[in-house]
């Protein structure tokens with residue numbers, strides 16, 4: 001769905017407080033030596049990919065609630081992401097999951113992407129589910145399976161995903177391996193890891209030379225006793241053994257409670273091995289809820305590590321950002337826009353930190369000053385700046401308000417009906 005630009009302008013004109021709010025913030029920041037214009041320009045580079053599986057209503061193992069107007073085709077999914085991008089100007093990328101979203105007609109799909117100003121982000125393979133006509137089952141694993149024929153099937157699937165992605169213009173593959181065991185003794189864990197490394201090497205060899213491989217990790221689920229790639233260390237090990245263009249991907253929901261994720265981020269950047277992120281938030285496990293809704297301070301600290309890390313380690317390539325969320329109750333489009341906003345806030349706040357002054361405080365072991373610097377940035381309300389960014393780039397000062405006021409979900413239900421079910425989780 002595309003919104004007429006004059007509707008956007010009309011709505012923006014009604015946001016009477018915005019100019020005063022922005023002026024107040026800009027003057028305050030300028031006084032502190034922050035170049036606001038530069039920050040606004042720089043912000044354009046923060047484009048976050050939206051996965052094709054996050055636009056419908058997800059479910060839990062207990063059930064799935066209906067959400068009307070879900071996208072039933074890849075084109076409709078692109079239309080939803082296009083809409084989010086039009087309203088927020090922050091979501092110019094789409095990440096596809098195969099076989100949930102096979103691009104049958106590549107030139108057509110590219111044309112649709114072009115129409116909405118979208119580029120193709122990382123491709124995602126799926127060897128955690130059995131598909132209808134699949135010969136061998138992944139019940140006991142895929143890339144790590146004891147049977148070479150199952151491993152080969154999973155390897156071939158990943159190669160095919162690369163081929164689809166190459167045709168579309170994507171430049172990376174993300175592997176999330178569900179493989180693991182649910183019972184002690186079920187699997188020889190180090191043999192499983194060895195087999196996985198060999199499988200990944202074959203997939204890597206199939207990638208075009210300008211492609212990157214991202215390896216996710218996750219401590220449990222769907223298996224409950226062990227996973228083959230449980231943590232960043234194992235992912236880093238595999239990425240290092242696989243090759244230069246293999247990297248670790250950090251999904252915020254894939255850690256045990258209390259894990260210091262920002263430290264992982266800093267360490268990976270220092271070794272040039274941080275490939276990308278899957279953003280979401282959680283209280284307990286892989287809850288996949290709205291980014292920044294539970295632990296906004298952690299999100300800010302992660303972005304600090306990114307900003308600081310990239311300043312100090314130019315060997316790390318540019319980082320791929322994606323929201324990996326699942327929506328059981330909220331309208332996915334509203335929720336994704338909330339997440340984008342939280343990401344924008346964390347990024348700008350991290351940019352407000354004066355890293356030279358912080359470095360001095362750290363050298364002097366001035367612990368209080370260090371935390372004062374962090375708090376000062378974190379407690380700044382930077383929302384007017386993001387609103388200004390959207391306004392200047394043709395988006396909306398208040399995208400959530402617009403979406404609700406205009407009844408966009410109701411409109412989508414009218415067009416698509418209330419029965420469609422999007423592929424995905």
Ligand code: RM4
Pocket residue numbers: 053124176216251278286324425
């Ligand atoms: C997994 C993981 C993967 C995503 C699937 C749908 O938990 O986060 O990135 O592809 O879910």
Ligand code: MN
Pocket residue numbers: 176216251278324
């Ligand atoms: Mn993920």
Ligand code: MN
Pocket residue numbers: 251253254286324
């Ligand atoms: Mn996940």
